[in-house]
Amino acid sequence: PQETGAVVCVESDIRGDVTIGARTVVHPKARIIAEAGPIVIGEGNLIEEQALIINSFPENILPDAEDIEPKTMSIGFNNVFEVGCVSQALKIGDNNVIESKAEVGRSVILSSGCIVGACCAVNTCEVIPENTVIYGSECLRRVQTERPQPQTLQLDFLMKILPNYHHLKKTVKASSTPARS
Amino acid sequence: MATLLQPEKVLYLVRGEKKIRVPLSQLYFCRYCSELRSLECVSHEVDSHFCPSCLENMPSAEAKLKKNRCANCFDCPCCMHTLSTRATNIPAPLPDDPTKTTMKKAYYLACGFCRWTSRDVGMADKSVASGGWQEPENPHTQRINKLIEYYQQLAQREKLERDRKKLARRRPFMPQAFSQHTIHVVEKYGLGTRLQRQRSGAPISALYGLSLKEGEDQKEITIEPAQALDEVEPLPEDYYTRPVNLPEVTTLRQRLLQPDFQPAGASQLHPRHKHLLMKRSLRCRKCEHNLSKPEFNPTSIKFKIQLVAVSYIPEVRIMSIPNLRHMKESQVLLTLTNPVENITHVSLYTCEEEDPDDINSTAKVLVPSKELVLAGKDAAAEYDELAEPQGFQDDPDVVTFRKSNKIGFFIKVIPQREEGDVTVAFKLRHDFRNLAAPIRNTEEVEATSEAIWLTHHVELSLGPLAT
Numbered sequence: 001p002q003e004t005g006a007v008v009c010v011e012s013d014i015r016g017d018v019t020i021g022a023r024t025v026v027h028p029k030a031r032i033i034a035e036a037g038p039i040v041i042g043e044g045n046l047i048e049e050q051a052l053i054i055n056s057f058p059e060n061i062l063p064d065a066e067d068i069e070p071k072t073m074s075i076g077f078n079n080v081f082e083v084g085c086v087s088q089a090l091k092i093g094d095n096n097v098i099e100s101k102a103e104v105g106r107s108v109i110l111s112s113g114c115i116v117g118a119c120c121a122v123n124t125c126e127v128i129p130e131n132t133v134i135y136g137s138e139c140l141r142r143v144q145t146e147r148p149q150p151q152t153l154q155l156d157f158l159m160k161i162l163p164n165y166h167h168l169k170k171t172v173k174a175s176s177t178p179a180r181s
Numbered sequence: 182m183a184t185l186l187q188p189e190k191v192l193y194l195v196r197g198e199k200k201i202r203v204p205l206s207q208l209y210f211c212r213y214c215s216e217l218r219s220l221e222c223v224s225h226e227v228d229s230h231f232c233p234s235c236l237e238n239m240p241s242a243e244a245k246l247k248k249n250r251c252a253n254c255f256d257c258p259c260c261m262h263t264l265s266t267r268a269t270n271i272p273a274p275l276p277d278d279p280t281k282t283t284m285k286k287a288y289y290l291a292c293g294f295c296r297w298t299s300r301d302v303g304m305a306d307k308s309v310a311s312g313g314w315q316e317p318e319n320p321h322t323q324r325i326n327k328l329i330e331y332y333q334q335l336a337q338r339e340k341l342e343r344d345r346k347k348l349a350r351r352r353p354f355m356p357q358a359f360s361q362h363t364i365h366v367v368e369k370y371g372l373g374t375r376l377q378r379q380r381s382g383a384p385i386s387a388l389y390g391l392s393l394k395e396g397e398d399q400k401e402i403t404i405e406p407a408q409a410l411d412e413v414e415p416l417p418e419d420y421y422t423r424p425v426n427l428p429e430v431t432t433l434r435q436r437l438l439q440p441d442f443q444p445a446g447a448s449q450l451h452p453r454h455k456h457l458l459m460k461r462s463l464r465c466r467k468c469e470h471n472l473s474k475p476e477f478n479p480t481s482i483k484f485k486i487q488l489v490a491v492s493y494i495p496e497v498r499i500m501s502i503p504n505l506r507h508m509k510e511s512q513v514l515l516t517l518t519n520p521v522e523n524i525t526h527v528s529l530y531t532c533e534e535e536d537p538d539d540i541n542s543t544a545k546v547l548v549p550s551k552e553l554v555l556a557g558k559d560a561a562a563e564y565d566e567l568a569e570p571q572g573f574q575d576d577p578d579v580v581t582f583r584k585s586n587k588i589g590f591f592i593k594v595i596p597q598r599e600e601g602d603v604t605v606a607f608k609l610r611h612d613f614r615n616l617a618a619p620i621r622n623t624e625e626v627e628a629t630s631e632a633i634w635l636t637h638h639v640e641l642s643l644g645p646l647a648t
Contacts, residue, residue: 115296117294117295117296132428133295133296135260135294135295135296136260136294136295140295140432141427141428146298146300148296
C-alpha cells in the first residue's frame with residue numbers, strides 16, 4: 001500500500017464487521033472487536049499496540065436477547081489510539097488522542113481535538129466539548145486553544161517501514177455477520 | 182512477609198529536647214557525643230542551591246538575587262510539570278527579499294503532561310531556543326521594593342540596639358553572645374547574617390574578623406503611607422447571572438502559585454521559572470560537629486560526611502511473628518545486624534516497671550538473658566564460599582541462626598490486652614568503639630580505642646492479635 005489503503009498487520013486481532021479507511025495504520029497486537037455491531041474507522045488513524053477498540057454489548061443486556069439493534073461505532077479521521085488504551089465510545093470525531101492506558105466508556109462521545117490523558121478513565125455519559133484535555137489522576141480538564149496536530153509524519157514513516165517487518169492483512173470486500181462471543 | 186521488613190515496625194527512642202521514636206534508618210549518630218540524633222535535634226544549614234531539571238548549581242548570593250528560581254527552566258502554570266521547548270517551522274519572509282519566504286524555526290513552550298502550550302496564553306513564539314521568555318512584570322514591584330528597604334533599615338537599627346545591650350552587659354563573654362545570636366538566628370526580612378561596623382567611636386567588637394558590610398549610608402528612607410480609597414469599582418452587572426465557564430476558572434493551587442497576580446482566568450496563567458532545590462547539611466546542636474554533609478555537585482548523591490545511625494548501631498529487625506494470643510506466650514523471631522567491623526556484644530534488658538520511656542507497650546516480653554555476640558562485618562565474606570565456622574558457642578534455644586554479621590534470636594511475648602496491636606519494648610545495650618577519639622599512645626601496637634556501652638530503647642510493633 002502506498003498512499004491509499006490501510007496498513008493492517010497480520011498480528012492484529014480484528015473480529016467482526018470492521019471497515020478501516022485509507023492511510024490508517026493498525027499495529028500488531030491491536031485489537032478491534034465488533035461484537036454488538038459494526039465498526040467504521042475513518043482515514044489517517046493510528047492504532048498502536050495493545051489498543052482495544054470494542055463495540056460490545058452493554059453490561060446488563062444478555063447477548064442472546066433478540067430485540068437489540070446493532071449500533072455502529074464510528075471513528076473519524078486523524079485519531080491516535082496510543083498503546084494499551086481501551087475505547088468503547090460509540091462515536092469519536094476527528095483529531096482526538098487517547099493516550100496510553102486510558103479508558104473511554106460507551107456513553108462518551110468525543111467531538112474533535114480532545115485528548116484523554118494517560119491512565120484517565122472517562123465513563124460519564126456526555127459529549128466532551130472540542131479541544132478538551134483530560135489529564136491527571138483526578139481527570140481534571142482544561143480547554144486548549146488548538147487541536148493536536150495530525151500525525152502525518154509518523155503515519156508516513158510507519159506505512160513505509162511496517163510492511164518490511166510484518167505481513168499485512170488483505171482487504172476483504174464481503175462483510176460478515178457480527179461475531180457473537 | 183515483606184511487611185515485616187518495613188522500617189516503621191522497629192522504633193528507636195531518641196532522647197533529645199523531645200522524645201522521638203523513629204526507625205533507625207532515619208536517625209543520625211553523633212560519635213563525639215555518642216548519642217542518637219534525629220532530624221529535630223540537629224540544626225539544618227543550606228549547602229547549595231540547584232535546579233531540579235537542569236541540575237545547574239547556583240551560589241547562594243545569586244540564588245537570592247533571582248528569588249530562588251532557575252533562569253532557564255519553566256514550570257507549567259497548569260499542572261506544575263517542567264515545560265519543554267518545542268520548535269516548529271514557520272514560513273517567514275527573508276529580510277533581504279520580502280517576496281520569498283523561507284522556513285524559520287519558531288520555539289514555543291509545551292507541557293508534556295497536560296498539553297499546555299505557551300500559545301494558550303497568547304505568548305508569541307520566540308526565535309531563540311532559550312532566554313527569550315520573560316515573566317510578566319508585577320505592577321507593584323517598585324512600591325514593594327521601597328517598603329522592603331524601609332523595613333530592612335528598621336530591622337538593622339533594632340539589631341544594633343540589641344547587640345549593643347548584649348555586648349555592654351556581657352563584655353567578658355563576647356564570643357558566646359556572638360555565636361548564639363549570629364550563627365543560628367537568621368535576621369528578619371532576609372538580611373542574612375551580615376554584620377555591620379558600629380559607629381567609629383564605639384569599641385570594635387570581636388565581630389570584626391568576619392565579613393563587614395561597608396558602612397552603609399545612614400540616610401533615612403521614608404515611605405508614604407498607603408492611601409485608603411473611598412470608592413471601589415462596582416461589579417459588572419451580570420456578575421451574578423453570567424454562567425461560569427468552568428475550564429476558564431483557575432484552581433486555588435494554580436492561582437496561589439503566582440501570588441503576584443493570582444489570576445482568576447486560565448488565559449492569564451503565565452509560566453514561572455522553576456524553583457530551586459537545596460542541599461542541606463546537618464549539625465549536632467551540642468558539639469557543633471557536622472553529621473551529614475552532601476557533595477557539592479548536584480549530580481552526585483554521595484556524602485562527604487555521613488554519620489548515619491545504621492552504620493554504628495546494631496539494627497533489630499522482625500523476621501517472623503507467630504499467632505499472638507491474649508495471655509499466651511509465643512516466640513517472635515528477630516534479627517540483629519552488626520554494622521561495624523569489630524565484634525560487638527549486645528545484651529537485652531526488659532524495661533523496668535515504672536520506666537518513663539515505656540509508654541506504648543501492650544505486652545510483656547522476655548528477652549534472652551545471656552549476652553549475644555555479633556561478628557564483625559566483613560565485606561569480603563559474601564564472596565568466600567569456604568567460610569570457616571565462626572566458632573561462637575550459641576545456645577540453640579535462643580539463637581536460631583548465624584550468618585556473617587547477623588544472628589536470629591527469639592524473644593517471648595505475652596500480649597496483655599485482648600484487643601488492639603501488640604507493641605513491646607526493651608533496652609538494647611551494646612559496646613561501641615569510638616574510632617574518632619585520638620589514639621593516645623602511638624607507641625602501642627594495637628590502637629586501643631575505648632569501648633563505651635550505649636543503651637537504646639527499642640520498640641517493636643508486632644501487629645494485631647490472631648483471631
